[in-house]
Amino acid sequence: MQESVDLGPEQCTLLLGAGITGRVALSSPDGPHIVPVNYSVVGEAVIMRTSPYSVLGTYGRGSMLAFEVDWFDHERWRGWSVVVRGRANVVTDPLELDRIRTTWDPQPWAAGARNLYLRLHWSEISGRQIGVGWDPVETLPVRRAV
């Protein structure tokens, strides 16, 4: 068993900002869904691109969402995770879209039109580290040039 400690908001923001893929959870009339997505962080918001007809595009707009990134080392029973929660809105303001595109346009890997920009402005951010004596920031596989 490993000790588990809460991460502070600054460390959570750093880990969240360095990621590329995460998972978004949403509630729909037939229960929760979980969808892996590419994302970027602009200000205190997670930006995702999707199609208006996807599960995320249909039930995600104007709704509360939860978004998660994590890293686990199965050999050493170590890991960290960061979760943000908040309401998501469709970004339509051209100035805001410009800001997103110049900061970091989230690039969907899969082909297909994903012209709906969802912005999850978080009202909660929390994170947890399992196993102590090491720095979660050192696990980041890819650093973004910000």
Place this chain on the structure above:
Amino acid sequence: MQESVDLGPEQCTLLLGAGITGRVALSSPDGPHIVPVNYSVVGEAVIMRTSPYSVLGTYGRGSMLAFEVDWFDHERWRGWSVVVRGRANVVTDPLELDRIRTTWDPQPWAAGARNLYLRLHWSEISGRQIGVGWDPVETLPVRRAV
């Protein structure tokens, strides 16, 4: 951009059965939550251990849940994900608990009492591969001796 293909149920089951950590999504009165968990697969069900007082223990029992595992290669824009959905129930039958423990007892890494066994018997299983010409099974970092 990469081509995206659906994975068949057999491949989904194989990938799901080889994993150790995943994320479970649940709906609560204040919106969806997403929780990283250790898990095991017994029959056509995902088994998770949690505390009765956790978010998962409180809102997960008797509810629809979605559970996800994935793998991504950020360098090559490749990845796969598998999602199952279904209703979760608390396992209380001693014979069933014995079966779970002898098959593979999900081991929470973090310290703390997690004596509630939740079983997500899936009614849907689906998966997706992004990028083609490679086999998702080759990406499995850890094989279970089943």
